[in-house]
Amino acid sequence: MTIHATECVMRMHDDHHDLEEYQGSIPRWCSGCGDNAILAAMQKLCRNEKLRPEKTVFVSGIGCSSRFPHYMKTYGFHGIHGRALPVAEGIKLTRPDLHVFVNTGDGDCCSIGAAHWIHAVRYNMNMTLMLHDNHVYGLTKKQASPTSPKGLRSNTTPRGAYLDPLNPLTITLGVQNVSFVAQAVDWIPEVVYDILEKAFHHKGFSFVRIIQRCPEFLPDMFDAWLHDPLRTLMLTHEKGLHLSPGLTKVYKNQKEHDPLNIDRARELASITDPIPVGILYHNPEVPRYEETRLSPHLRTPEYIQAGLESELDKFTVWPDEGPAARAAA
Amino acid sequence: MNDTLTVNRLDHASSQLATASGGKPVITLAEHIVEIVSDSGEGAQRCGQSLGAIAAKMGNGVWTVEIIPAEIQPPPRSIAGASGNRVRLGSHRIDNGGDEADLVVAFNEQVLLGRVRAAELKPGCIILLESMWREHQDSKIAETYVQTHDKLAADGYRVIEIPMERECRVLVSDPRRGKNMFVLGMLMSIYSLDMRLAREQIDYAFRKKADSIVKSNIALLEAGYQWAEANLDFKYRIPATRAKEPQIVVNGNTALALGVLASGMEICAMYPITPATSASHYLSDVFEKVGGIVHQAEDEIAACAFAIGASYAGKCALTITSGPGFSLKQEALGLAVMTEVPLVVVNVQRGGPSTGQPTKAEQGDLLSACFGSHGDAPKVVMAASSIEDCFYSIITARRIAETFNMVVVVLSDSGLATSQQPFPRPRFNEAWLAPPIDQSALPTGAKPYDWDPATGIARRFVPGQPNGMHTLTGLAHDRLSHVAYDADANEEGLRYRSLKLAAVQKTLKPPPVFGAPEGDLLVIGWGSTKGAIEEAVARHQGEGRRVSSMHLRFLQPMPPGIKEVMQRFRKVMTIESNWCDRPEDPIIDETNRRYSAVAMMLRARYLVDVDCWSEVKGQSIKPGTIYRVLHAKLQEKD
Numbered sequence: 001m002t003i004h005a006t007e008c009v010m011r012m013h014d015d016h017h018d019l020e021e022y023q024g025s026i027p028r029w030c031s032g033c034g035d036n037a038i039l040a041a042m043q044k045l046c047r048n049e050k051l052r053p054e055k056t057v058f059v060s061g062i063g064c065s066s067r068f069p070h071y072m073k074t075y076g077f078h079g080i081h082g083r084a085l086p087v088a089e090g091i092k093l094t095r096p097d098l099h100v101f102v103n104t105g106d107g108d109c110c111s112i113g114a115a116h117w118i119h120a121v122r123y124n125m126n127m128t129l130m131l132h133d134n135h136v137y138g139l140t141k142k143q144a145s146p147t148s149p150k151g152l153r154s155n156t157t158p159r160g161a162y163l164d165p166l167n168p169l170t171i172t173l174g175v176q177n178v179s180f181v182a183q184a185v186d187w188i189p190e191v192v193y194d195i196l197e198k199a200f201h202h203k204g205f206s207f208v209r210i211i212q213r214c215p216e217f218l219p220d221m222f223d224a225w226l227h228d229p230l231r232t233l234m235l236t237h238e239k240g241l242h243l244s245p246g247l248t249k250v251y252k253n254q255k256e257h258d259p260l261n262i263d264r265a266r267e268l269a270s271i272t273d274p275i276p277v278g279i280l281y282h283n284p285e286v287p288r289y290e291e292t293r294l295s296p297h298l299r300t301p302e303y304i305q306a307g308l309e310s311e312l313d314k315f316t317v318w319p320d321e322g323p324a325a326r327a328a329a
Numbered sequence: 330m331n332d333t334l335t336v337n338r339l340d341h342a343s344s345q346l347a348t349a350s351g352g353k354p355v356i357t358l359a360e361h362i363v364e365i366v367s368d369s370g371e372g373a374q375r376c377g378q379s380l381g382a383i384a385a386k387m388g389n390g391v392w393t394v395e396i397i398p399a400e401i402q403p404p405p406r407s408i409a410g411a412s413g414n415r416v417r418l419g420s421h422r423i424d425n426g427g428d429e430a431d432l433v434v435a436f437n438e439q440v441l442l443g444r445v446r447a448a449e450l451k452p453g454c455i456i457l458l459e460s461m462w463r464e465h466q467d468s469k470i471a472e473t474y475v476q477t478h479d480k481l482a483a484d485g486y487r488v489i490e491i492p493m494e495r496e497c498r499v500l501v502s503d504p505r506r507g508k509n510m511f512v513l514g515m516l517m518s519i520y521s522l523d524m525r526l527a528r529e530q531i532d533y534a535f536r537k538k539a540d541s542i543v544k545s546n547i548a549l550l551e552a553g554y555q556w557a558e559a560n561l562d563f564k565y566r567i568p569a570t571r572a573k574e575p576q577i578v579v580n581g582n583t584a585l586a587l588g589v590l591a592s593g594m595e596i597c598a599m600y601p602i603t604p605a606t607s608a609s610h611y612l613s614d615v616f617e618k619v620g621g622i623v624h625q626a627e628d629e630i631a632a633c634a635f636a637i638g639a640s641y642a643g644k645c646a647l648t649i650t651s652g653p654g655f656s657l658k659q660e661a662l663g664l665a666v667m668t669e670v671p672l673v674v675v676n677v678q679r680g681g682p683s684t685g686q687p688t689k690a691e692q693g694d695l696l697s698a699c700f701g702s703h704g705d706a707p708k709v710v711m712a713a714s715s716i717e718d719c720f721y722s723i724i725t726a727r728r729i730a731e732t733f734n735m736v737v738v739v740l741s742d743s744g745l746a747t748s749q750q751p752f753p754r755p756r757f758n759e760a761w762l763a764p765p766i767d768q769s770a771l772p773t774g775a776k777p778y779d780w781d782p783a784t785g786i787a788r789r790f791v792p793g794q795p796n797g798m799h800t801l802t803g804l805a806h807d808r809l810s811h812v813a814y815d816a817d818a819n820e821e822g823l824r825y826r827s828l829k830l831a832a833v834q835k836t837l838k839p840p841p842v843f844g845a846p847e848g849d850l851l852v853i854g855w856g857s858t859k860g861a862i863e864e865a866v867a868r869h870q871g872e873g874r875r876v877s878s879m880h881l882r883f884l885q886p887m888p889p890g891i892k893e894v895m896q897r898f899r900k901v902m903t904i905e906s907n908w909c910d911r912p913e914d915p916i917i918d919e920t921n922r923r924y925s926a927v928a929m930m931l932r933a934r935y936l937v938d939v940d941c942w943s944e945v946k947g948q949s950i951k952p953g954t955i956y957r958v959l960h961a962k963l964q965e966k967d
Contacts, residue, residue, distance in 0.1 A: 024800065025811065054795045057642070069800040070812070075792040076800030077641060079634070080664050086598075086631035090638025090646065091792070093622065094596060098642060098792055116634075119627035299595060299620035305757045307618035308590045315577040316754050317386045 015050045022046045022053060024073045034186030034212020035064060035132055039071055041193040042101070042130075045200060046074070056099045059088040061108040064139050064214075065132030068103035082113030085120040085129070092125045093290050099200075100127040106147040107137050110168055114146075120205055121175040123289040128199045128206040131168055134214040135221060142217040154217075169269035169280060172207045173262065179204035179286035181265065182279045186212035187226055188251075191277055194241060198279060204286055211275060225275060229253070235268065235278030259283075353564045355521060360390070360419035361567060362427050362451075363520075365512060366444055367436035368405045369398055369412040372509030376434075377414020378749065379534060380516050383526045384416070385578045385751045388569035390423035391416065392860070393580075394949065395747035396444075397688045406470070411443035418520065420568040424715065424860025426748065428953035430454060432519070434512050436493070437462060438477040445481070447948075453485045455563075457515070459508075460490035489561070491515075496556055500548050510546045514553025521566040524554060575754040581719040581745030581857075582608035585675060588723030589647065590619050591755065593762030594673065596646040598624045598635035603687040604743035605651040605677040612649075629654035633661035633674070640670050641801065642792050644763040645731045647673035647723075651743075652681045652694055655701075662736055663702035666826065668801045669778070669787065671730035671737075673723065678742040680947050689947030690744035692856050692906040695926035698738045699885045705823055707830045709733070710885040712740040714859035717752035718882070719745060724761045731763060733829045734789050740884075742906075744857040744949040770795040776808040777801070780821070785828030830886045837883055839890025844870055844877030847897035850963055852878040853939070854904050855927050858950055862904055865955035869963075876959055881927065892935040902940040902962055903928040904955055909943045 022043040029035045046056060056074040060066035062081035069076025075098075079087050088102045109117050109131050120129070136154065137143040143156040147168065151160040172181050180202040184192045192210060199206035213222055225231045229250050235257040236243055243251065253274055257264060259282035268276045297303055363380070367373035374395060381393035394415040403410030417427040429451035435441035436459050444450055462474035482488045497504035497511050510531065517527050528547055535543045579587065585608045589597060597616065599609045613623040626632035632648045639646035650658065655676045665672045680686025681693045698710045709729055713719040719741055726737040768791070777790045777799040787808075790797035805813040805822055813819050842851075843863050854862045859880045869876040879894055881887065895901045909925040910917045924932065928941035942958045944950050 053798050054793055057792050058800075059638070070802070072800070074798050076798075076802075077638070077668075078800055078802040078804065079637075080660055080803055083630060083634040083661065083664075086626060086634035087638035087641070090596065090598065090624075090635040090640070091642040092638075093624065093635075094639040094643035094646070095792065115627050116631055119631070293622050293624070295617060295620040295622070297620045299593075301593075301759045301762055304590070304593060304619040304762060305759075307615070307620075308587070308757060310618065311587060311590060311615050312577055312754055315579045315583070317382075317572070317576045317578055317751060319571055319573055319575060 015052070017047055017050060017053065019043055019047050022073050024071045024076075027071045028067065029064060030216045032213065032215035033064070034134060034210070034214070035068065037186040037189045037192055037212070038130055038132060038210055039068060041189060041196055043072070044193060045196050046072075048197075049200060051099050055097065056101070057091055058101045058103060059084045059091065060103040061105075061113060062139070063105035063108045063137070065103050065105035065130075066108060082108055082111070083116065084108065085113060085116040088127055089120065089123060089125055092127055093293060096126070096290050096294065102127060102129040104129065104131055106131065106133045106135060106145045106168070110146040110166060118171075118175055121172055121207065122177045124177045124179050124205045124286050125289050126203055126205070128196065129208065130196070131207070131209040132212055133168065133209050134212045134218065135165070136214050136217050138214055138217060167270065167272070168209050170266060173266050173269050173281060177286050178207075178281060179283050180206040180279075181269070181281040182206070182208045183275070183277055184208065184210045185222075185225070185232065185275060185277055186210055187222070188232070188247070188277065190244060190247060191241065195279065198241075198282070202282060203284060204288055231274045233268075233271065233274040233276045235276055235280065237279070239282065240279035241277075353562065355564045355566050357566050357568065359421070359567070360417065360423065360427075361432065361520070361565060362415060362417045362430045363432045363434070363516065364396070364413060364415045364430045364444060364449065365434045365509075366396060366411045366413035366440045367509070368410055368440060369401070369403055371412070371436050371505060373413030373436065375534065376509035376513045377416050379513055379527070379530045381414070381416045381749050382578055383517070383522055383530050384418050384520070384567075384569070385576065386526050387523055388571035389567055390419035390421050391578070391749065391751060392423040392426055393417075393749040394426040394744075397747065399686070399688055406437050406439040408439055408443040408446065411440035413440075415449075418567050420570070423750070425864060425952060426949055428951045433457070434516070435459065436508065438474050441481075442477060450486070453487065456481065456486050456488045458488055458490050459493045461492065461494045463490070491556075496552060497549060500552060501545055507546060507549045510549040511553035511556075514550040514555075515557040515561075517550070518554045518557035519561065519563070519565060521564060524550075572751070572753075576751040577754045578749055578751045579716065580607075580747055580749045581713065581716050581741055582677065582747070583611050584716050584719035585649075585713075585723055585741060586612040586615070588720040590615065590621070591720070591757065591761050592724045592727040593644065594647055594727055595621045595644050596624065596636065596639040597621065597649060598626050598632040598639065598646065599649045600626050600629045600632045600654060602629070602651045602654045604679055604746045605649050605654070605675065607746065608649055608675070608677065629657035630661055633658040636672055637661060637665050637670050640665075640672050641668070643766050645671040645673060645727050647675060647727075649675040649677070651677050651679050651687075652685060653683070655694055655697065659697070659702045662708065663704065663706045664803045665736045666702065666706040666708060667803050669734040669789065669826070670801075671734050671789070673726045673730050674736060674738045675723070676738060676740050677746050678740060680945070686947045688743060690742045690857065690906065690949050691945055691947065692740075692742055692858075692926070693908070693945075694740065695855070695884060695907065696929075698740055699930070705827065707827050708736040708738055708885065709830070709833055709883075710738045710740065711883055712856040712881070713745060714856055714880055714882060715752070716745060716748065716750040720755060722882070727763060729833060733786060733833055735829055735833070740856060742857050766793070767791055768793045771797040777810045778806065778808045778822070780808065780825035783828075784832040785825035786832060787825070834886035834889065837886070837888035839894070840879050840881055840888055842877050842879050842894055845875065846877070846894070848875030848877050849899045850876045850959060851895060851898035851901045852876065852904055852959060853881065853901065853927060853931065854878065855881040855884055858904055858906065861950050861952040861955055864952035865959060868952070868956050869959055874963060876963070884927065884930070887930070887934065891931070892937065895931070895935060895937045895939070899967070900940070900962060901931075901937060902942060903931070904950065904958065905941060905943045906945055906950060907943055908945055909941045
């Protein structure tokens with residue numbers, strides 16, 4: 001197939017987008033909130049990947065994280081608490097041509113939406129999930145979340161959180177059909193970007209947990225990690241994260257990890273201090289639900305009618321001897 | 330009271346006697362109700378469905394009702410375990426399961442007792458009873474059998490003992506499987522039905538099985554036929570007129586699923602729940618034939634959210650559920666209302682609240698369908714009133730959902746779900762289908778909620794449309810879909826979402842009145858009770874009483890003209906299968922009585938003193954019962 005030069009130029013023009021073209025309304029997150037780092041990385045990714053804004057959908061649930069779609073100038077679906085994933089799945093199954101991203105928080109994903117999270121891993125539909133994990137409920141003003149550390153004093157746990165936190169990484173890595181699991185921290189934006197880029201290019205369900213600060217309710221939560229780069233474990237690999245020379249110098253605690261090694265990935269995922277950062281698991285071979293389910297047929301009215309008539313035939317009582325006899329006559 | 334019910338039935342005065350070739354007199358009947366009951370798994374349901382299908386093919390009016398035990402495998406020979414089918418056959422159109430049965434085939438005396446105690450049998454009716462239990466090696470069983478037999482005989486039933494299993498053993502090694510075909514053969518003889526059609530029916534029913542199985546079932550069928558010819562002293566004929574147009578014979582859930590195929594919808598997201606599942610089973614089997622997908626989600630909420638996502642990005646999608654699932658979906662339904670994403674929700678109602686009666690019929694979800702979800706969440710609510718209506722309601726629902734960007738709830742119930750009735754084969758119409766997904770560029774500056782001031786309708790933006798980028802949100806929002814921080818914006822959204830219901834109402838026609846346009850009593854119903862109500866009303870009309878009825882297919886919005894009709898009757902009442910307080914209870918009075926759902930809505934909307942009567946016994950209300958209720962209402966002093 002050949003295309004005209006003018007069309008070529010027009011397409012290039014269409015495909016070029018400036019950063020502003022992805023910037024929606026002005027974020028209303030607190031200054032210093034980790035969500036801002038994720039937003040900046042994502043806007044940059046959209047621009048660099050030349051995603052057409054009309055072909056891109058950000059889906060979210062409820063919580064601070066879930067305001068994210070409002071700040072993108074793409075299509076967005078800001079739904080109800082915990083249910084971003086099934087909405088996103090419905091979109092993707094109907095429209096595989098759309099780029100689908102999900103923004104969710106530790107309460108939205110790991111508490112009220114936990115069932116959907118587990119099953120989303122199993123469906124392995126092509127989309128990128130960003131788990132904005134700040135270990136606390138922010139929008140409802142400081143309650144313990146499933147990832148809050150034991151002992152955290154919050155408005156619902158004034159004498160300290162009673163339970164050990166759940167680990168989103170080990171859980172995700174334990175689900176059948178897991179295909180991409182990575183972890184980033186908001187205070188290393190370069191890595192947030194690199195990981196989101198890898199996640200976007202993965203054909204399947206990319207689960208990216210981004211540990212982020214909540215300056216309002218847990219201002220000191222990650223101070224120790226911020227001040228001591230050795231408490232961040234950089235997972236590097238030719239098929240995984242590549243560190244820039246600058247980061248290599250600062251984050252000296254590095255480990256080679258092959259993202260295809262799921263057993264090792266599970267071990268690394270269970271380490272909470274130092275915080276592992278990088279691609280824990282990546283298997284591009286896992287089948288995707290939408291591929292399995294999508295109809296190869298064009299749904300023309302003729303096609304639908306043929307399907308319907310053949311079903312009606314099964315239940316029809318003919319006034320004469322039936323279709324065969326009529327055909328013979 | 331029962332004597333009034335026999336007008337069109339086994340009424341010996343009016344029946345014509347003829348003599349069959351075998352010398353037996355053949356009694357001509359206008360209609361008959363037969364029940365076949367067995368332990369679960371003995372095939373009585375297949376027998377009944379086959380009988381219904383054959384009679385329909387001959388041109389009889391048919392309505393079949395499944396008799397379903399609550400458990401998958403209830404203990405054998407138990408009163409609560411009766412499984413089977415009721416088949417009402419007529420020489421005219423049949424619109425409901427009718428009153429008490431005229432003839433019962435029972436595989437054991439315990440399941441039969443279940444039907445006797447449920448008052449499903451006509452006094453003195455014919456009972457064809459498997460006799461093997463009389464000689465059962467367990468003397469207790471034999472004793473129970475004899476006692477029950479003698480008691481029923483003493484009570485005036487005509488009990489005919491038949492050695493079904495012994496007769497079948499001549500042909501097959503395991504007579505427990507296959508006895509149902511022997512019974513089908515007997516019924517073919519009893520009702521003078523065409524054996525060629527029965528053989529075809531068996532060929533079809535066992536088409537996925539080996540040839541030898543088809544052959545042995547046909548042999549059993551023939552044996553049953555011959556046995557009845559030789560041993561029974563009665564034979565009936567229900568004159569049939571073959572329809573001029575092709576008819577299809579399906580149950581309500583299959584009709585719903587066929588409606589989904591015909592509507593052009595492409596995605597159905599569901600979670601298994603009784604009694605909605607059979608619609609999803611059938612749809613799962615065939616939806617791909619039209620390019621559709623059934624997605625079994627991880628839970629009810631996910632199914633609803635999935636359908637909303639699919640609808641948002643493409644053609645209108647649907648979710649199918651029953652009571653408890655409908656409750657779980659309520660928050661998500663509010664989201665669809667708020668964001669104005671079109672959605673079709675099918676609720677095949679069952680008994681409630683809570684787990685209630687999963688396999689039984691009830692109309693208890695009307696108010697939650699109309700008013701469910703927190704805040705003001707206007708939705709369109711329709712109710713299918715017949716098997717045929719199950720098919721067309723889905724097509725209508727899809728069109729309304731997509732025209733008005735609304736949630737449309739289609740209510741059915743387990744009475745319709747499992748009942749079968751022939752109706753004219755639908756002629757495909759391309760206008761039924763959803764239009765292609767709009768991917769055209771929107772004008773620059775177009776607003777995603779540019780509500781029309783008169784109708785509240787706004788053009789829906791679909792992802793992929795250039796210039797339409799916006800974030801749809803469950804938060805109160807303005808025309809730009811920006812979060813509404815000012816007070817007026819919230820009210821504006823509420824106004825337009827509500828106006829859309831009024832706009833839908835403007836497209837509706839007044840519901841037709843069954844009978845004279847004025848009179849002493851107007852009966853209003855909705856949903857599956859239509860056939861029974863109209864039968865009871867017709868009986869009164871035939872006896873010269875001034876009774877009419879009106880059946881509502883749209884419950885929200887209500888169509889125009891209802892008040893005018895009500896005002897032309899001296900009394901108005903509803904017949905429903907949802908709870909209303911009984912006026913005879915001592916502490917119930919005008920100030921605290923809870924009315925049935927539609928009665929309450931009619932009273933609130935039209936300020937008319939609408940009375941109600943309801944029965945919530947888990948089964949479809951019988952026309953005879955309604956007849957008596959109307960009779961009493963007519964005699965009540967104003």
